[in-house]
Amino acid sequence: MTEARRFAREGVAAQPAAGERMTATHDQYVALDIQVAIVATGGLSHDPGGPKYFAVDEAFDRWFLGLLATGDSERVLREVTIERMMAAGDGGTVELLAWLVAMGAAGERRARTEFYVPSVPLRCGMVGVDWQVRG
Numbered sequence: 001m002t003e004a005r006r007f008a009r010e011g012v013a014a015q016p017a018a019g020e021r022m023t024a025t026h027d028q029y030v031a032l033d034i035q036v037a038i039v040a041t042g043g044l045s046h047d048p049g050g051p052k053y054f055a056v057d058e059a060f061d062r063w064f065l066g067l068l069a070t071g072d073s074e075r076v077l078r079e080v081t082i083e084r085m086m087a088a089g090d091g092g093t094v095e096l097l098a099w100l101v102a103m104g105a106a107g108e109r110r111a112r113t114e115f116y117v118p119s120v121p122l123r124c125g126m127v128g129v130d131w132q133v134r135g
Helices: 003-031 058-070 073-079 082-088 093-106
Strands: 111-119 124-131
Touching (some): 058 073, 058 082, 058 093, 058 111, 058 124, 073 093, 082 093, 093 124
16 A cells, blocks of 8 residues: 555544544533534535536435445445545545544434535535434
């Protein structure tokens, strides 16, 4: 495994841990009766300026959302690789790393897709996902 690939893989695996640390902070605020929301943003499949610029990989997007819906973070980490994200859109799909932080904060909960729009005019898949984490 090349050094770059090892670093990329470790980067993917580190995302949920960052979310878990945010959860610990969140719990401190909840104890003080303060409501907290954790929001992650990032496009689904998109390739700004790349060869897939005018395409949305709807199959990849739905596959990713289906994985989040399982609530199985270990499976997500096994299957959502940098290589798989790059194949769906070399220039921007790795923004999904932010989603893995949110997944880590949510714990082993299933994500619920509120909406999904494969928007070719906007050049990306757009989605709203919610993890029910109300205490």
